[in-house]
Amino acid sequence: MDVDRLRVLLNQKQIADKVAELGAHITLDFAGESVVLIGVLKGATIFLADLARQIKLDATFDFIAVSSYGNSREQSGEVKLLKDVDHPMEGKNIILVEDILDTGLTLTYLKNQMMGHKPKSLKIAALLDKPSRRRQPIRGDYVGFEIPDEFVVGYGLDFAERFRNLPEICVLETDGNSS
Ligand code: IMP
Ligand code: MG
Numbered sequence: 563m564d565v566d567r568l569r570v571l572l573n574q575k576q577i578a579d580k581v582a583e584l585g586a587h588i589t590l591d592f593a594g595e596s597v598v599l600i601g602v603l604k605g606a607t608i609f610l611a612d613l614a615r616q617i618k619l620d621a622t623f624d625f626i627a628v629s630s631y632g633n634s635r636e637q638s639g640e641v642k643l644l645k646d647v648d649h650p651m652e653g654k655n656i657i658l659v660e661d662i663l664d665t666g667l668t669l670t671y672l673k674n675q676m677m678g679h680k681p682k683s684l685k686i687a688a689l690l691d692k693p694s695r696r697r698q699p700i701r702g703d704y705v706g707f708e709i710p711d712e713f714v715v716g717y718g719l720d721f722a723e724r725f726r727n728l729p730e731i732c733v734l735e736t737d738g739n740s741s
Contacts, residue, residue: 568725568732571714572707577689577731580706581609584687585616587704588657596620597655599687600647602672603627604726605661608718609689613659624648628668641671651679661718662690663705666698673700690714690731 588597596619601610603625614621627645656679658672669686676684687704694711715721716728725734 567735568715568728569735570730571709571712571733572717572731574729577706577717578612581612581689582616584704584706585613585618588613588687589616589618592619592655595655596622597657598622598624598649598651600624600626600656600658600676602658602660602668603645605718605720606659608726609661609687610659613687622649624651626672628672641668643671643675646675647679651676651681653680653682655683655685656681657685657687657704660686660688660702662692662714663688663700663702664692664695666696666700669702670698670700689717690719 597617599610599614599617599621601607601623610623614623624647625645626643626647629640629642629644656676658669658676660669663669669688673684673686685703688702689706691702691705691708692711693708712733713721714731715725715734716731718726719731720726721734725732
């Protein structure tokens with residue numbers, strides 16, 4: 563049987579400091595304007611909740627859902643929209659809020675999808691980035707941490723829906739997969 567082991571990669575203070583930095587950056591970039599934070603369910607919810615409180619602007623929330631990895635760690639290559647935004651986005655400053663940029667397939671799909679709503683601007687905020695895994699040439703506008711190619715959980719990120727409630731971001735080491 564697999565034994566899960568968690569190794570802390572980013573602690574609560576490191577995350578909080580970085581989220582405050584990203585919020586301050588967004589606040590400056592959109593001074594005098596309103597923004598819509600669009601969270602990608604479910605992984606981005608905790609990041610969005612913390613980031614939103616560091617953005618000192620007129621802000622609203624919306625959420626979208628896409629098909630996920632299921633219980634596997636690998637991206638199937640196919641992204642499907644399961645839930646669209648609830649409100650019209652035409653003329654809005656959209657910030658897509660995502661937990662992690664991995665292959666880039668999800669955000670490439672969502673970016674194209676959201677452009678169809680004719681926003682005024684469209685930016686990407688991702689707490690984590692695994693640039694070495696990229697299969698689509700996409701980059702985040704507000705990126706928290708670049709991390710190595712390891713599977714991480716916590717602070718919203720899951721493995722088979724578990725571990726989202728961990729306050730830290732941890733590498734999930736499974737027997738046979740650890741050094
Ligand atoms: P992408 O389409 O490959 O960029 O994948 C993005 C999505 O994959 C994220 O929203 C996460 O749900 C999931 N994902 C990618 N890497 C990890 C990881 O290390 N841990 C947990 N989920 C991940
Ligand atoms: Mg996700």
